[in-house]
Amino acid sequence: xxxxxxxxRRSAGPAPPATTLVIDNGANTIKAGFVRDVNEGDSDQTAVxxxxxxxxxxxxxxxxxxFVGSDFExxxxxxxxAFRRPVExxxxxxxxxxxxxxxxxxxxxxxxxxxxxSETRLILAEQxxxxxxxxxxxxxxxxxxxxxxxxxxxxxxxxxxxxDIQGIFRTPRAPDTIAELPAxxxxxxxxxxxxxxxxxxxxxxxxxxxxxxLDVGGRLMTNYLTRLLSxxxxxxxxxxxxxxxxxxxxxxxxxxxxxDLEKTWKGTRGERRKDYLTGGGIAKDYVLPDSHTxxxxxxxxxxxxxxxxxxxxxxxxxxxxxLRSERFVVPELLFSPSxxxxxxPGLADLVMQSLAALxxxxxxxxxxxxxxxxxxxLFEGFVxxxxxxxxxxxxxxxxxxxxxxxxxxxxxxxxxxxxxxxxHAGKLAVTKQEYEEHGSGWVARKFAMGLGVDS
Amino acid sequence: xNNFGVIEVASTKTKNAPGxxxxxxxxxxxxxAALQPANRKRAARNQTALSISDVSARxxxxxxxxxxxxxxxxxxxxxxxxxxxxxxxxxxxxxxxNVRKILQSQKTFANHLDxxxxxxxxxxxxxxxxxALLNAAQSKAATPTAVARGSPAPSASSASASATPAIRAxxxxxxxxxxxxxxxxxxxxxxxxxxxxxxxxxxxxxxxxxxxxxxxxxxxxxxxxxxxxxxxxxxxxxxxxxxxxxxxxxxxxxxxxxETAETxxxxxxxxxxxxxxxQAYPADGTILPVYKKAPPTPHPGDTDSLLVSHVPPFPSxxxxxxxxxxxxLSYLEARAGWGDDEARYPVRMFCEVCGYWGRVRCIKCxxxxxxxxxxxxxxxxxxxxxxx
Numbered sequence: 001x002x003x004x005x006x007x008x009r010r011s012a013g014p015a016p017p018a019t020t021l022v023i024d025n026g027a028n029t030i031k032a033g034f035v036r037d038v039n040e041g042d043s044d045q046t047a048v049x050x051x052x053x054x055x056x057x058x059x060x061x062x063x064x065x066x067f068v069g070s071d072f073e074x075x076x077x078x079x080x081x082a083f084r085r086p087v088e089x090x091x092x093x094x095x096x097x098x099x100x101x102x103x104x105x106x107x108x109x110x111x112x113x114x115x116x117x118s119e120t121r122l123i124l125a126e127q128x129x130x131x132x133x134x135x136x137x138x139x140x141x142x143x144x145x146x147x148x149x150x151x152x153x154x155x156x157x158x159x160x161x162x163x164d165i166q167g168i169f170r171t172p173r174a175p176d177t178i179a180e181l182p183a184x185x186x187x188x189x190x191x192x193x194x195x196x197x198x199x200x201x202x203x204x205x206x207x208x209x210x211x212x213x214l215d216v217g218g219r220l221m222t223n224y225l226t227r228l229l230s231x232x233x234x235x236x237x238x239x240x241x242x243x244x245x246x247x248x249x250x251x252x253x254x255x256x257x258x259x260d261l262e263k264t265w266k267g268t269r270g271e272r273r274k275d276y277l278t279g280g281g282i283a284k285d286y287v288l289p290d291s292h293t294x295x296x297x298x299x300x301x302x303x304x305x306x307x308x309x310x311x312x313x314x315x316x317x318x319x320x321x322x323l324r325s326e327r328f329v330v331p332e333l334l335f336s337p338s339x340x341x342x343x344x345p346g347l348a349d350l351v352m353q354s355l356a357a358l359x360x361x362x363x364x365x366x367x368x369x370x371x372x373x374x375x376x377x378l379f380e381g382f383v384x385x386x387x388x389x390x391x392x393x394x395x396x397x398x399x400x401x402x403x404x405x406x407x408x409x410x411x412x413x414x415x416x417x418x419x420x421x422x423x424h425a426g427k428l429a430v431t432k433q434e435y436e437e438h439g440s441g442w443v444a445r446k447f448a449m450g451l452g453v454d455s
Numbered sequence: 456x457n458n459f460g461v462i463e464v465a466s467t468k469t470k471n472a473p474g475x476x477x478x479x480x481x482x483x484x485x486x487x488a489a490l491q492p493a494n495r496k497r498a499a500r501n502q503t504a505l506s507i508s509d510v511s512a513r514x515x516x517x518x519x520x521x522x523x524x525x526x527x528x529x530x531x532x533x534x535x536x537x538x539x540x541x542x543x544x545x546x547x548x549x550x551x552x553n554v555r556k557i558l559q560s561q562k563t564f565a566n567h568l569d570x571x572x573x574x575x576x577x578x579x580x581x582x583x584x585x586x587a588l589l590n591a592a593q594s595k596a597a598t599p600t601a602v603a604r605g606s607p608a609p610s611a612s613s614a615s616a617s618a619t620p621a622i623r624a625x626x627x628x629x630x631x632x633x634x635x636x637x638x639x640x641x642x643x644x645x646x647x648x649x650x651x652x653x654x655x656x657x658x659x660x661x662x663x664x665x666x667x668x669x670x671x672x673x674x675x676x677x678x679x680x681x682x683x684x685x686x687x688x689x690x691x692x693x694x695x696x697x698x699x700x701x702x703x704x705x706x707x708x709x710x711x712x713x714e715t716a717e718t719x720x721x722x723x724x725x726x727x728x729x730x731x732x733x734q735a736y737p738a739d740g741t742i743l744p745v746y747k748k749a750p751p752t753p754h755p756g757d758t759d760s761l762l763v764s765h766v767p768p769f770p771s772x773x774x775x776x777x778x779x780x781x782x783x784l785s786y787l788e789a790r791a792g793w794g795d796d797e798a799r800y801p802v803r804m805f806c807e808v809c810g811y812w813g814r815v816r817c818i819k820c821x822x823x824x825x826x827x828x829x830x831x832x833x834x835x836x837x838x839x840x841x842x843x
């Protein structure tokens with residue numbers, strides 16, 4: 001594999017650009033970084049500067065100041081903040097905004113990750129099952145507006161195969177084993193901001209007929225939490241950022257939904273159950289930011305009576321919310337979307353649906369290599385719950401392993417960075433000359449084909 | 456009420472439009488009753504509360520609206536203009552026509568999706584015109600081999616072959632799934648059976664071939680019709696035997712009915728000897744290479760029939776090839792489906808006030824609440840919304 005890159009370099013006329021910009025353009029954040037050839041002579045020597053996580057939005061706070069992309073770090077007051085996002089349902093739809101953000105991050109003279117597109121190769125991760133029109137827009141923008149020298153647009157989940165998957169699983173193996181990339185077979189579950197996708201991947205190639213999507217993502221869960229809070233506590237509808245923070249810090253996936261729900265019930269009329277009064281180990285107090293001294297919310301252990309006193313004005317300095325069933329009902333949407341009337345199966349059932357499209361001979365290997373990435377996998381208990389639920393649907397003798405990489409948010413990016421150093425990248429990327437010669441339809445077909453079978 | 460045998464089905468569809476709405480017409484019309492009260496007696500009783508279908512329609516609409524609201528990115532439509540860049544002059548304002556079009560497009564994802572669906576529909580109804588219109592979308596799906604990627608010869612055959620295994624695959628998987636779920640008790644002997652399955656398939660093919668030969672011979676004896684029937688019968692017979700014989704480990708013990716059984720047993724003889732090797736990959740697999748490393752050290756328990764684990768037969772190279780080259784599904788096709796399997800269990804209902812199980816239904820609006828406390832809280836809201 002090491003030699004492949006060199007051979008390619010010699011055979012193709014102009015040398016491929018020494019710098020590769022790898023972008024995982026998520027709906028909530030962009031993960032971007034460079035992969036550079038350090039030594040011009042030896043293509044194996046590469047340096048990776050880890051991904052920078054850039055908010056993919058234009059935000060406006062209540063003082064009507066706007067923040068584009070990474071400017072958002074300067075924002076301190078997150079109350080009543082409004083966002084405009086270029087990515088909708090996981091796909092780049094509004095290029096006007098996306099171009100602005102990309103330009104400020106990558107191309108402007110003072111950009112934090114400045115590069116010259118005409119000397120750079122771009123590797124862009126996209127969500128599976130995109131619309132052809134949107135893909136064509138993306139290609140046209142990359143070549144015609146930004147003018148990247150070379151470019152590959154690949155399915156994000158499949159980049160995860162270019163990682164040491166067995167290392168993440170901690171599979172016992174010989175100590176000096178060097179993981180062969182791409183991983184032979186994995187079942188990748190990517191639960192992001194817009195939706196959750198399931199992608200079986202064989203030798204780095206996605207098995208397209210089995211890709212499934214669940215329309216539950218971080219955004220839906222944040223909105224759901226907002227609704228619950230607005231009904232039960234304060235109107236939080238203008239503070240999506242604060243609610244999102246609350247969701248990330250306080251919510252967890254319940255391993256015993258019925259039991260937990262029982263513990264958070266106040267009881268029938270006049271009755272106050274013991275678990276309700278003491279919190280039952282579930283209730284937490286959440287201190288809301290006041291945008292003067294505290295800019296981020298804080299989770300605290302539940303103290304009976306604190307929030308009641310706070311409401312009466314005894315402690316006027318803090319706004320406290322008591323979160324009870326909200327803590328686990330919100331992530332529960334991933335496992336049973338029908339709770340809010342969505343006519344879609346839960347994640348474990350969706351895995352079964354995806355597998356049903358594949359020959360049964362592939363099932364054992366896929367089930368033993370399930371990798372979850374994306375921000376939602378950070379919920380406490382997510383991996384364990386998923387593993388139990390899938391195992392319940394399978395025969396006892398079947399091995400089900402679910403694992404989450406150390407950093408599930410940047411996992412796709414790291415995979416894509418490894419891909420950029422792999423010989424496959426050289427095979428798949430299309431140069432600007434080729435684009436100008438063959439046109440956008442040809443490029444779209446080539447990207448859709450992917451690696452094909454014989455390579 | 457005799458309706459000449461016509462059963463009216465209340466539609467659950469309601470349309471939201473400002474000022475008026477389509478409402479399913481069932482039960483006595485309140486407006487008409489108010490104009491011409493036919494019977495003043497017991498008027499209160501006749502002015503029924505909403506029928507069940509009305510309540511459920513109302514609920515459905517509510518759920519739909521709620522989901523739409525949850526799916527939206529922002530609560531309010533924020534129209535944030537892009538701020539000017541600090542100090543940078545917009546020197547290059549020249550865009551190519553394509554880029555200009557993209558930048559000025561105000562389409563949302565929903566618009567794009569509708570366009571795509573319309574395009575697909577058009578392709579279905581009027582293929583000739585659509586073919587001219589479609590460039591990227593269709594050619595991608597139809598001719599993955601058209602790309603000048605210098606991929607070697609078999610790609611063409613794989614594309615053509617992709618259709619048949621794709622159809623065949625699901626049926627085979629379903630049968631095996633049902634049988635596996637039923638046979639979890641007979642786990643121990645499965646490994647041998649699994650390894651034998653491949654050979655069985657070959658044997659079945661051989662049996663069919665033999666039957667065809669036999670049929671040909673009989674054809675020569677001018678008993679055309681009878682022979683074909685027999686061949687067909689045998690073909691049918693050999694097929695349903697397959698899954699059942701999967702339960703039994705030893706194929707040799709099958710009752711020898713015809714002379715084909717002889718070929719059957721000889722065919723299974725050799726692979727059964729090979730079945731002891733823990734090799735599930737097909738030897739000629741090029742997509743997934745053969746496991747080359749040394750097998751793990753043998754353990755005395757390996758031969759224990761209770762400890763033997765079952766591995767389903769590995770898909771053939773052609774099958775994998777078809778899977779790898781299959782075109783992507785469209786956006787809507789990839790969406791998680793809601794079939795009978797998912798509708799098997801009733802949907803969980805929660806209290807709309809406190810989030811506990813929704814055990815009580817509000818008579819007026821159909822909302823669920825948990826107990827009297829929450830019902831009281833709900834009533835207040837319900838009255839303000841729908842009146843007494």
